[in-house]
Amino acid sequence: xxxxxxxxxxxxxxxxxxxxxxxxxxxxxxxxxxxxxxxxxxxxxxxxxxxxxxxxxxxxxxxxxxxxxxxxxxxxxxxxxxxxxxxxxxxxxxxxxxxxxxxxxxxxxxxxxxxxxxxxxxxxxxxxxxxxxxxxxxxxxxxxxxxxxxxxxxxxxxxxxxxxxxxxxxxxxxxxxxxxxxxxxxxxxxxxxxxxxxxxxxxxxxxxxxxxxx
Numbered sequence: 001x002x003x004x005x006x007x008x009x010x011x012x013x014x015x016x017x018x019x020x021x022x023x024x025x026x027x028x029x030x031x032x033x034x035x036x037x038x039x040x041x042x043x044x045x046x047x048x049x050x051x052x053x054x055x056x057x058x059x060x061x062x063x064x065x066x067x068x069x070x071x072x073x074x075x076x077x078x079x080x081x082x083x084x085x086x087x088x089x090x091x092x093x094x095x096x097x098x099x100x101x102x103x104x105x106x107x108x109x110x111x112x113x114x115x116x117x118x119x120x121x122x123x124x125x126x127x128x129x130x131x132x133x134x135x136x137x138x139x140x141x142x143x144x145x146x147x148x149x150x151x152x153x154x155x156x157x158x159x160x161x162x163x164x165x166x167x168x169x170x171x172x173x174x175x176x177x178x179x180x181x182x183x184x185x186x187x188x189x190x191x192x193x194x195x196x197x198x199x200x201x202x203x204x205x206x207x208x209x210x211x212x213x214x
Contacts, residue, residue: 015126015132053181056181063076064214065106068108074109077162079112080122082187090125110131112132116135145159156178161180169182
């Protein structure tokens with residue numbers, strides 16, 4: 001495990017206690033994918049399927065540990081800002097802590113996978129929530145997904161990601177071969193760019209509208 005504030009060779013920040021739940025097969029599984037799968041993601045054939053979430057929920061609290069356990073999910077990667085908490089909220093509230101505990105009671109580990117470039121943002125939040133994390137994750141590129149699976153000793157079939165964005169969370173999850181769960185953003189107010197991004201995502205959100213409910 002890296003020391004606090006230490007970045008890896010790809011510039012991602014990570015930390016937290018990583019308790020493996022099984023054989024350390026996550027990264028190996030990623031590396032055994034076909035040559036076409038390992039091609040840089042912008043060069044792969046782009047279809048609407050890449051942007052469609054397998055599951056949809058209004059928010060994270062509609063996702064239960066029991067539902068994930070039934071589907072064989074042992075690792076839930078989660079976007080931070082506007083998925084777990086609004087932008088700027090420094091620490092988790094009691095409701096989020098209780099949700100984490102409910103996941104853990106069903107053998108599901110919560111793991112924050114954030115694109116936030118500020119080292120302190122995901123670190124402080126994750127340490128307060130007592131979950132592992134990777135910051136500056138570079139979603140939708142897949143290396144951070146593989147590193148998270150390796151740390152927790154799970155395979156792609158045992159992993160899901162929940163997030164509010166199509167072009168990072170859902171696309172990244174699909175490229176990494178894990179189940180993608182799309183939720184609504186917690187709050188768009190305060191940044192016009194978020195409205196523009198949400199509008200650009202709208203056709204793909206409609207595509208995900210037929211996704212299974214957890």
